[in-house]
Amino acid sequence: MEKIRFYAEDQPEDVIIVGAGFAGAVCARRLAEKGRRVLVLERRDHIGGNAYDTMDASGVLVHVYGPHIYHTNDEGVHAFLSRFTDWYDYSHEVVAKIGDREMPVPFNLHSLRMMFPEDAARLEEKLVAAFGRGTKVPILELRGTGDPDLEKIADYVYENVFLHYTMKQWGKRPEEIDPATTGRVPVSVSEDDRYFTDTFQGMPKEGYTRLFERMLDHKNIRLLLGVDGTQILERMGDKTVIYTGPIDELFGECYGALAYRSLDFVFETHATDSYQSHAVINYTVSEDYTRITEFKKLTGQKVPGVTSIIKEYPRPYTDPATQIPYYAIINDENLKQYGRYVALAQKYPGLHLLGRLAEYKYYNMDAITRRALDLADEIG
Numbered sequence: 001m002e003k004i005r006f007y008a009e010d011q012p013e014d015v016i017i018v019g020a021g022f023a024g025a026v027c028a029r030r031l032a033e034k035g036r037r038v039l040v041l042e043r044r045d046h047i048g049g050n051a052y053d054t055m056d057a058s059g060v061l062v063h064v065y066g067p068h069i070y071h072t073n074d075e076g077v078h079a080f081l082s083r084f085t086d087w088y089d090y091s092h093e094v095v096a097k098i099g100d101r102e103m104p105v106p107f108n109l110h111s112l113r114m115m116f117p118e119d120a121a122r123l124e125e126k127l128v129a130a131f132g133r134g135t136k137v138p139i140l141e142l143r144g145t146g147d148p149d150l151e152k153i154a155d156y157v158y159e160n161v162f163l164h165y166t167m168k169q170w171g172k173r174p175e176e177i178d179p180a181t182t183g184r185v186p187v188s189v190s191e192d193d194r195y196f197t198d199t200f201q202g203m204p205k206e207g208y209t210r211l212f213e214r215m216l217d218h219k220n221i222r223l224l225l226g227v228d229g230t231q232i233l234e235r236m237g238d239k240t241v242i243y244t245g246p247i248d249e250l251f252g253e254c255y256g257a258l259a260y261r262s263l264d265f266v267f268e269t270h271a272t273d274s275y276q277s278h279a280v281i282n283y284t285v286s287e288d289y290t291r292i293t294e295f296k297k298l299t300g301q302k303v304p305g306v307t308s309i310i311k312e313y314p315r316p317y318t319d320p321a322t323q324i325p326y327y328a329i330i331n332d333e334n335l336k337q338y339g340r341y342v343a344l345a346q347k348y349p350g351l352h353l354l355g356r357l358a359e360y361k362y363y364n365m366d367a368i369t370r371r372a373l374d375l376a377d378e379i380g
């Protein structure tokens with residue numbers, strides 16, 4: 001895309017937001033409602049960031065940048081987003097395909113009974129005694145208790161849920177990545193088959209893009225699509241700039257490119273009502289892809305005789321021209337490099353970094369919505 005020379009100080013608005021994903025759009029709306037005039041620049045030809053969804057050729061609503069399931073315990077976030085959408089009541093459940101069996105993930109007491117039918121009762125008692133019913137135990141904690149029965153469960157889960165999936169996803173073993181990452185899917189000492197246990201979960205009834213359209217529809221917001229804001233710091237004057245793109249790009253990668261993991265998505269449409277048993281099936285021991293998502297099962301959309309799926313193939317991130325940086329690779333070295341960029345950013349008093357790319361952080365949609373609301377409240 002051709003970069004347009006775009007100077008913040010020439011614009012009538014006093015707030016310029018770069019990026020129209022959750023970070024940028026939520027912040028824009030909140031500031032607009034406080035009476036600030038906001039200009040949003042988005043370099044793609046659509047809003048919504050990676051939550052963007054659209055109808056495919058068969059009329060199935062698909063998530064173009066990978067499946068997005070909304071869940072939160074934050075009442076304020078939920079109340080805010082609910083102003084722009086009604087919700088399809090959906091509780092996310094995932095199974096792992098192991099041979100011809102489909103085992104609930106996160107691994108829970110149902111999984112235990114399925115995979116250890118002989119001594120499930122005894123193992124369950126051990127688990128409950130060690131951690132308590134209803135608890136969630138990260139796999140790295142379950143390993144290394146020293147108890148042979150618990151080790152047996154831990155070894156099974158490590159090998160059949162985490163090892164191969166994590167090798168595919170990150171190119172590294174579970175113990176080599178940020179523990180918070182595998183900690184997102186802890187072993188659950190319960191019979192709850194849901195992937196998330198948050199109070200609110202569901203899918204926007206008319207899709208994420210519609211939610212964003214409503215959120216950005218405000219008299220104090222002007223949106224420009226197809227405009228790259230990487231050079232926004234040149235002649236920004238005394239404007240407030242909220243930047244939600246990659247921080248290394250903002251500073252010409254002067255300290256080197258930050259490390260990311262990317263994904264290749266393969267979409268398929270099949271002439272059948274239903275493709276698989278669950279909205280998401282994780283391939284934890286086989287295949288090159290990590291998971292298959294069947295969109296109709298996520299969104300509840302009724303389209304007879306046809307269904308669309310997406311397969312996710314993790315890849316190293318090597319080419320910004322053709323790839324998207326999906327997952328920050330969190331480790332000490334990368335955070336140090338990120339810190340050098342933050343120090344540069346601090347030289348611009350009007351500049352705020354927001355979002356998964358600018359903050360080099362894994363944010364769920366609800367967490368970035370919270371952060372965007374709080375930042376807007378701080379800016380006032």
Ligand code: FAD
Pocket residue numbers: 018019020021022023024041042043044047048049050051065066067068069070071227228229230244245246263326327354355356357363364365366368
């Ligand atoms: P983004 O959505 O990436 O938006 C940034 C926007 O800024 C983009 O539109 C980009 O084009 C634009 N931009 C960047 N640089 C510039 C520039 N220089 N000029 C102009 N525009 C620019 N979260 C959940 O809660 N539930 C899920 O199920 C879930 N699933 C996910 C699945 C995958 C595969 C991935 C990768 C993430 C998932 N997430 C999920 C996380 C979710 O995608 C993020 O929380 C959300 O996208 C963060 O929003 P953001 O605005 O920070 O970033």
Ligand code: UDP
Pocket residue numbers: 096105161162163165166169181182183184185282284
């Ligand atoms: N994970 C795994 N097996 C699974 C599910 C998750 O090994 O069946 C690990 C993997 O390392 C993954 C992390 O747990 O990156 C977090 O999983 P989550 O489903 O939260 O990943 P995301 O939806 O963010 O891609």
